[in-house]
Amino acid sequence: MTTRLTVTGIAKAFGATKALVGVDLSVNAGECLALIGENGAGKSTLMKVLTGAHRADGGSMTLDGAPYDPSGPLDARSRGVAIVYQELTLARHLGVAENILLGNQPSRFGIVDRKRQNAIAREALEQLGLGDLDLDRPAGSLPIAQQQLVEIARALTAKPRLLILDEPTSSLTAADVEHLFSVIRRLKTQGVSVIYISHFLEECRAVAEHYAVLRDGASVASGAMADASETDLIRHMVGRDVAEIYPRIPHDIGDTVLELRGIAGEAKPTDATLALRRGEILGLFGLVGSGRSETLRALFGLDRIARGMVLIGGQPQTHRSPRQRLLAGMGLVSEDRKSEGLLLNLPIADNLTLTCLGPFTTAGLINRGRQEASARSLMERMLVKAAGPAQAVGELSGGNQQKVAIGRLLHHGCDILLLDEPTRGIDVGAKAHIYRLIGELAAQGKSVIVVSSYIPELLGICDAIAVMCRGVLSPARPVAEWDSHTILSAAIGAEENAECRMQSAE
Numbered sequence: 001m002t003t004r005l006t007v008t009g010i011a012k013a014f015g016a017t018k019a020l021v022g023v024d025l026s027v028n029a030g031e032c033l034a035l036i037g038e039n040g041a042g043k044s045t046l047m048k049v050l051t052g053a054h055r056a057d058g059g060s061m062t063l064d065g066a067p068y069d070p071s072g073p074l075d076a077r078s079r080g081v082a083i084v085y086q087e088l089t090l091a092r093h094l095g096v097a098e099n100i101l102l103g104n105q106p107s108r109f110g111i112v113d114r115k116r117q118n119a120i121a122r123e124a125l126e127q128l129g130l131g132d133l134d135l136d137r138p139a140g141s142l143p144i145a146q147q148q149l150v151e152i153a154r155a156l157t158a159k160p161r162l163l164i165l166d167e168p169t170s171s172l173t174a175a176d177v178e179h180l181f182s183v184i185r186r187l188k189t190q191g192v193s194v195i196y197i198s199h200f201l202e203e204c205r206a207v208a209e210h211y212a213v214l215r216d217g218a219s220v221a222s223g224a225m226a227d228a229s230e231t232d233l234i235r236h237m238v239g240r241d242v243a244e245i246y247p248r249i250p251h252d253i254g255d256t257v258l259e260l261r262g263i264a265g266e267a268k269p270t271d272a273t274l275a276l277r278r279g280e281i282l283g284l285f286g287l288v289g290s291g292r293s294e295t296l297r298a299l300f301g302l303d304r305i306a307r308g309m310v311l312i313g314g315q316p317q318t319h320r321s322p323r324q325r326l327l328a329g330m331g332l333v334s335e336d337r338k339s340e341g342l343l344l345n346l347p348i349a350d351n352l353t354l355t356c357l358g359p360f361t362t363a364g365l366i367n368r369g370r371q372e373a374s375a376r377s378l379m380e381r382m383l384v385k386a387a388g389p390a391q392a393v394g395e396l397s398g399g400n401q402q403k404v405a406i407g408r409l410l411h412h413g414c415d416i417l418l419l420d421e422p423t424r425g426i427d428v429g430a431k432a433h434i435y436r437l438i439g440e441l442a443a444q445g446k447s448v449i450v451v452s453s454y455i456p457e458l459l460g461i462c463d464a465i466a467v468m469c470r471g472v473l474s475p476a477r478p479v480a481e482w483d484s485h486t487i488l489s490a491a492i493g494a495e496e497n498a499e500c501r502m503q504s505a506e
Contacts (some may be wrong), residue, residue, distance in 0.1 A: 002029040003065070004193040005050075005162055010059035012045055017387060019045040023059070024219045025212040027162070032184060032194040034204035034225060037214035038237050038427040039399030040385035043197055044086075046214070047164055050195075051083045052076040064161070074103075080161030084151045084168055086197075086398050086425055087338055092140025097121035099139045100154045124153035127186075129179040144171040144336060145288040152180065163187065164195045167398070169203060170424050171335075173288045173453070174488070181207055199399075199427045200454075201230050213237055238429040245432050246460030249439030253463060254278035256314075257447050258416055260299065260473075263308035268294045270471035272308070276416070276449060279442050282476060283458035284451045286468030287491050292451050293335055295473065296418045300332040301325050312416075326355055331414035333405050335421040335451070337398075341405040344394030348386055349375035351393045351404050356412045374411065382407045383433055398425040406434065417441065420451045435461050455484045469493045 005027050012020040020042045027033040037043050048054040050061070052070030061068040063079060070076035090099050097118050098105075106116040118135050125133055128149045139150055148171045155163060165184075169177045184194055184207050198204055204211065205225055213221040213236040221236040258276040263269060268291030276282050286292035297303040299310060301322045310318045312328060320328070334340040342351050349368075352375045353360065360371040375389035382403040386396055393404055402425060409417055419438075423431045438448055438461060452458050458465050459479060466476040467490035474490055 001031070003027075004029045004031075004063065005068075006062045007046075007050075008060050010046065010049060010061065011057050012049060012054060013057055019217055020049070020056075021217040022219065023214065023217070025222065027193045027195060027210070029064075029161075029193055030188050030191045031210065032188060032196050032208040034208035034211040035195055035197045035214065036201070036204065036211055036233060036237055038429055039397040039425075041214040041237075041427075042217040043214055044166065044397060045217075047083060047085075047166060047195075047197070050076070050162075050164065051081055077158055080159075081164070082155040082158040082160035082162070083164040084155045084166060086167035086170065088144075088147050088151060090139040090147055090150060093138055095136045096125075096133055096139055096142070096150055097135035099150055100124060100157060102154070104157070120157055121153065124156045125149070127156060127179075127183050128153055129176070143288055145173060145176060148172060149176060149180075152183075156183070160192060162193045162195070164197070166197045167199070167425055168196075169198065169200065171288070171453075176288075177203070199425070199431070201233055201428070204233075215239060234428050237427065245428065245435070246457075247432065247436045247439060249436065249443050251279050251439065251443040253280045254445070257312065259309075259311040260295075261309045261311070263295065263298060263310065264306050265291075265294050265298045265303050266306050268471040269298070269468065269473060272298075272468070272473040274466055274473060274476055276447050278447055279445050280464065281438060281442050281448045281450060281462045283462035283465040283479070284449060284468060284473075285453075285455065285458055285465060285487050285491060286451075288453070290468040290491065291471040291473075292468045293420050295468065296332060296420050296449065296451060299325075300330065300418060302332075326412065326414075329413070329415040330418065331355075331409035331412055331416070332418040333402075333409065333420060333422055335424065337401055337405050342393050342401055344401075345392060347390045348379065348384070348393050348396070348404055349389035352378050352389075352407050352411055355408060378407045378411055381410070382437075383430065399427060399430055402426055403430070403434075406437075415446055417446060417448045418451075419448060421453065422450060423452070423454070423457065431457075455487050458487070459483070467491050 003026055007023055007025045010020055010023040023046055035043055049056050052072045052075050100121040101117050106113045121135055125131055130149055139147060152168060168180060196208055208225050211225050255278055256275045257278050260272050260274050263272040272295045284292050294303060298305050301320050305318055309316055349372045353371055357366060360367045372389040384400050384403045393401055406422060423434055442448060462479050464476040464478050465482050467474045467487055469491055
């Protein structure tokens with residue numbers, strides 16, 4: 001079989017930080033290589049070297065047998081290397097078709113050929129099951145899942161020889177994931193090579209023939225995916241055995257601290273009723289667009305509540321601002337950390353502490369020493385990999401950014417935590433740490449609502465689960481009463497339809 005890409009001894013440093021210290025890998029034509037590693041292992045830096053965003057300090061690469069050292073992203077793209085980054089890079093104000101062909105628009109006499117542009121964009125979207133998407137709709141107005149698919153469609157229009165997918169399913173529904181997998185399989189039959197980066201090892205196993213593991217910027221393992229167990233892969237990633245992915249921390253569940261009674265937003269949710277108790281971990285599942293994130297946003301005061309009532313500690317507190325919610329001890333981690341969860345240009349210390357600066361403030365002035373000492377302690381607790389609290393949070397990997405977003409709620413001392421996709425983009429070892437942290441918070445009497453698209457996660461850590469379908473939230477039931485099938489059935493309305501048929505038959 002023909003070798004498409006070889007990487008030998010690639011090294012890259014940023015000042016004193018050595019991001020890559022000797023990476024070796026290869027991928028054949030028509031095959032998929034799963035690139036696996038913890039956050040901060042060097043995966044993103046390696047991808048930027050492959051696509052010309054960074055120049056390597058040492059080592060060599062070949063593409064289809066010829067020396068390969070792209071001078072920039074455009075050079076890499078012209079040689080058939082395309083990438084879809086984990087963090088969205090869309091021009092939010094431009095239309096879908098404009099984003100898909102951005103920088104490569106077909107033209108006649110210097111004028112964009114919009115008919116041809118739309119045809120190319122439509123063809124790429126049809127491969128992903130989005131053939132009916134409005135091509136003129138601003139990309140920024142789309143749900144996160146559809147924005148992710150627009151990014152993927154843009155890569156497909158380049159007709160790549162090597163396609164790199166960095167956490168491509170982190171915001172996708174199960175149906176979207178299957179569409180993507182079918183596209184990957186079809187591309188492989190056409191001789192396209194794929195490098196697939198994901199923390200979901202079951203996805204890697206589903207699409208990849210081979211794997212390569214990075215740890216601390218170096219290659220530590222590689223081989224045939226069929227010969228590697230999940231335990232082996234995790235051990236290679238973290239350098240140790242991870243005995244418990246879903247650790248169960250004993251915790252007592254007390255009285256109700258939060259109630260939603262028939263909450264409705266301007267669009268969604270349409271009817272959300274739930275009760276959260278002290279020390280409880282309550283999971284919320286729903287398909288993308290079902291209203292699960294909108295429920296948290298309305299509860300936290302980011303979106304207007306059109307109808308219904310919110311009670312905290314038995315007292316009506318329906319219409320409140322985010323500031324008032326924070327003062328009441330409620331905190332939110334948004335699913336979109338890049339645009340809503342963090343101030344990317346500010347230091348880690350500011351991002352960790354900005355909602356509660358009182359402990360470091362005297363006469364209106366912030367004591368940076370005390371602030372950074374507190375931030376350093378939180379970074380150690382959250383296992384944030386960074387140069388220090390003064391580093392800009394935008395320079396961190398996506399997973400480490402997510403840890404900072406969660407760490408801010410710990411600094412604030414929130415008693416009610418609303419976590420929307422809290423482990424999105426986080427590696428297996430860090431996920432286990434976050435799960436343990438959630439359990440420890442519950443043991444301290446904190447109450448947690450976890451929104452997640454990953455059913456094993458909810459089944460593994462929650463005390464109870466409620467499912468949202470078309471804006472309506474089902475009653476929460478103990479986790480023992482759920483499994484993957486019943487959760488998905490409730491999410492698509494199958495349980496409700498079956499119940500209606502039974503009632504009709506009676």
